[in-house]
Amino acid sequence: MDINAFVNITSRAWALPILAKLHAGVPGRQAPLLSATGASRTAFAQSMAHLIDIGLLERNPGHGHPLRPEFRLTPLGQSAAEMAHKILDVSEEKEQDLLRRSWTLPVLATLQKPSQFSEIKRSLSTITDRALSQSLRRMEDRQWIHRRVENATRPPMPIYHPINTGAMISNVTSGVILG
Secondary structure, X not given: OEHHXXXXXXXXXXXXXXXXXXXXXXXXXXXXXXXXXXXXXXXXXXXXXXXXXXXXXXXEEEEEEOOEEEEEEOHHHHHHHHHHHHHHHHOOHHHHHHHOXXXXXXXXXXXXXXXXXXXXHHHOOOXXXXXXXHHHXXXXXXXXXXXXXXXXXXXXXXXXXXXXHHHHHHHHHHOOOXX
């Protein structure tokens, strides 16, 4: 999976939890998935529509009532769901609100080695400076990344690398995300 596809998947707050719950065996109907994820109906519906649009979910033909359809993972969705399950598995329940932020996971996926701000930005072509800065600050506050300033260079250069939960998530994505 390339980084742009990963950015697209994580652009909806509840896409990753939905994929992870489907991988864990939660039935592919609205009520069980809503209950398992804890999402609001509107956010859930938007995330489901997004997952269908990008080809990770499909309606299960011949199953479910027309007003209460059943969904299943596509072959591409199965690999994405496996990764989503691993990501949610290494993070604590109370930390998962940060995972629903748009740029948290793509930024961690690019941090396979200590990187400068400009290197991260180059890897994520569609991210703005402001979004990257806010994302890095939120993760630094949660101690998911460490910011070290190289004073030997002019101007001083901050270097970011994942730690704690951020390092575990970065490791999970390392074999799957291709830059």
